[in-house]
Amino acid sequence: MDLHQFRHSAFCEKVRLVLAAKGLEANLLEVTPGLGQIELFRLSGQRQVPVLVDGGEVIADSTAIALHLEKRHPLPALLPADARSRARVLLLEDWADTALASGARQALLQAAAADPVLRTALLPEATPDPLRRVVAALPAGLMAPVSEAVGEVLAPCEARQLRRNLEQLAVLVADQPYLEGDRLSLADLAVVAQLSLLQFPGSAGAPLAGRGVEGLADHPLLATLFSWRDRVLAEVGRA
Numbered sequence: 664m665d666l667h668q669f670r671h672s673a674f675c676e677k678v679r680l681v682l683a684a685k686g687l688e689a690n691l692l693e694v695t696p697g698l699g700q701i702e703l704f705r706l707s708g709q710r711q712v713p714v715l716v717d718g719g720e721v722i723a724d725s726t727a728i729a730l731h732l733e734k735r736h737p738l739p740a741l742l743p744a745d746a747r748s749r750a751r752v753l754l755l756e757d758w759a760d761t762a763l764a765s766g767a768r769q770a771l772l773q774a775a776a777a778d779p780v781l782r783t784a785l786l787p788e789a790t791p792d793p794l795r796r797v798v799a800a801l802p803a804g805l806m807a808p809v810s811e812a813v814g815e816v817l818a819p820c821e822a823r824q825l826r827r828n829l830e831q832l833a834v835l836v837a838d839q840p841y842l843e844g845d846r847l848s849l850a851d852l853a854v855v856a857q858l859s860l861l862q863f864p865g866s867a868g869a870p871l872a873g874r875g876v877e878g879l880a881d882h883p884l885l886a887t888l889f890s891w892r893d894r895v896l897a898e899v900g901r902a
């Protein structure tokens with residue numbers, strides 16, 4: 664299998680986690696933003712990552728990929744057999760992929776505008792060194808209005824709602840190992856993937872590991888949530 668990806672995309676991380684949970688391996692092919700996406704369009708009919716090529720099948724979208732893998736490799740199951748439980752998993756997964764994903768992405772971009780280490784580490788692998796240096800040297804005062812202009816800033820009420828939702832998640836995992844039922848599911852993996860944008864796990868390597876969005880990555884009420892995230896990563900062998 665080939666996984667066309669962006670290294671730092673949470674949706675690609677979600678697929679990598681599904682592969683890891685099922686003990687599967689895929690060649691990770693880094694897509695160059697822009698030019699590489701034209702190739703991706705030729706391959707899949709759309710330009711977003713992740714795209715999985717499995718034999719003759721080309722599958723775009725992290726949920727479609729997860730469902731494809733679940734069908735091809737049913738064990739260990741990431742979707743419960745019970746219909747109600749499965750419905751809760753799919754609803755949670757969709758919440759993680761939409762509201763949580765959008766809040767986490769905007770919060771990270773906002774944090775990166777203020778943190779030169781964060782924003783250079785997030786640049787695509789192929790970024791030439793001179794451009795990296797230019798990006799690192801951009802003053803935060805210049806970055807903020809650009810982020811605002813392209814709508815990539817969380818309004819204070821959205822930032823508050825993101826924090827509250829994360830606090831609710833922390834309550835859910837404080838005394839149970841999984842978001843739904845008594846085994847790992849797609850809901851856990853979808854949430855874990857997005858949480859990695861807010862506080863980068865050890866596997867992100869230096870200088871990203873442990874860094875993240877100030878006020879969330881270091882929020883005392885969210886410590887349980889990030890420990891749960893690390894435990895889930897360890898369970899799929901990604902600690």
Ligand SMILES: N[C@@H](CCC(=O)N[C@@H](CS)C(=O)NCC(=O)O)C(=O)O
Nearest residue numbers: 672673674710711712713724725726
């Ligand atoms: N619903 C899609 C979302 C995928 C997505 O948003 N991918 C982003 C990277 S995180 C992307 O490819 N962005 C590039 C673009 O839109 O041009 C999924 O679950 O896979």
